[in-house]
Amino acid sequence: MVRKNKSKSFEVSMKGIFELMKKYGHEQIVFNYDKATGLKAVIAIHDTTLGPAIGGLRMWKYNEEQEVIEDALHLSQGMTYKYAVHGFPYGGGKAVIWGDPYTEKNDELLQAFGTFVETLKGRFVVGTDVGISSTDLVSVRKQTKYVVGLPEEFGGVGSTAVITAFGVYQGMKASAKEVFGSDSLKGKTIAVQGLGKVGKELVHFLCQGEAKVIATDIFAESLTFVRENYPQVDIIEPDEIYSVDCDIFSPCALGGVLNDETIPQLKCKVVCGAANNVLKEMRHAEMLKERGILYAPDYVVNGGGLIQGLGELEGYNQDWAINKTAQIYDTLLRIYQISKEEKITTVEAANRLVEKRLQIIQQIKSKYLGK
Ligand code: NAD
Secondary structure, eight states, X not given: OOEEOTTSSOXXXXXXXXXXXXXXXXXXXXXXXXXXXXXXXXXXXXXXXXXXXEXXXXXXXXXXXXXXXXXXXXXXXXXXXXXXXXXXXXXXXXXXXXXXXXXXXXXXXXXXXXXXXXXXXXXXXXXXXXXXXXXXXXHHHTTOSOXXXXXXXXXXXXXXXHHHHXXXXXXXXXXXXXXXXXXXXXXXXXXXXXXXXXXXXXXXXXXXXTOEEEEEOSOHHHHHHHHHHOTTSEXXXXXXXXXXXXXXXXXXXXXXXXXXXXXXXXXXXXXXXXXXXXXXXXXHXXXXXHTTOEEOOHHHHTTHHHXXXXXXXXOOOHHHHHHHHHTHHHHHHHHHHHHHHHTOOHHHHHHHHHHHHHHHHHHHOOOOOOO
């Protein structure tokens, strides 16, 4: 049986896993089962041309096995692109635990997972993702040193929200330069969807830059914070955000928000936000282009958090992380240039940049074999 993924990016059948690996270029998929704790986990390593694979651990109550594999494959491929576009010597990987993070997560289960990570001898380094906090990684760390994203008191670099928002802000400035001819956001209207950890910080940068901010969230608590601290922000209902009159739409909530239903409603000239996998399907990049809306590829603009997180491996230096994140501005302008010259979408242009880098390095070296 072959089941189609919602995103149509991956189709998994137990028969077709090798075909998928060949198609999307995955090097390795490791299935882990631990009798004592009942742990069921998948570690997907997409490409280690640039270096060891690093990626978050997601714990989620998936409905079926195929969804677990799809998520691991999809997310690990995305990580390869993120590292490559930001010029890091790391490869893409992702781990997924099949289970309910609210009721099934415990120290023993996470330690069992850590044991599996250790068997890969550094070919895969694990961080946090949905369902897994920095504190959870402390349990994983008991069994393996191949962990990144620990709490500050355990040598980690702490919250990445501010630097992620700073990167998105740089992305907006570059996009404004491309579309409006100036990178000043003063007086520009920005519609922010999601006022969580990143969205709140982005509002701060935007208000400092004297932009006019319209925002929404589904949680009253997030709205209260913004109302109290930034009274100049215009709060609207969640379903009004797509059709509101604005210059830039900034999705900072969940993925898949730009789709057949929402794209026709947009009145903006630019989309630039922190959320991962903003486009429901790849074809939606073309749809935005046809509507004359410039799309800042998500994995390029939301790289600030990853940059700060990697500081943990390299020895964290705040100035270095800020400078590196500020480069998102130039990277985006380069992507926009390629997109215009080649008459392709900005997503294709970003992917092209990544694939070129991987090809060059592949000619010099091969896979990362661990220590
Ligand atoms: P968060 O959970 O703190 O905030 C998300 C906010 O979005 C919440 O306040 C939630 O209520 C709101 N929301 C959810 N659905 C909504 C809807 N339909 N309309 C309006 N608001 C809605 O998450 P975060 O850390 O701020 O991350 C935001 C996005 O950025 C996520 O997609 C995340 O994957 C991505 N991202 C975050 C980082 C980081 O450093 N935190 C780095 C890279 C990418």
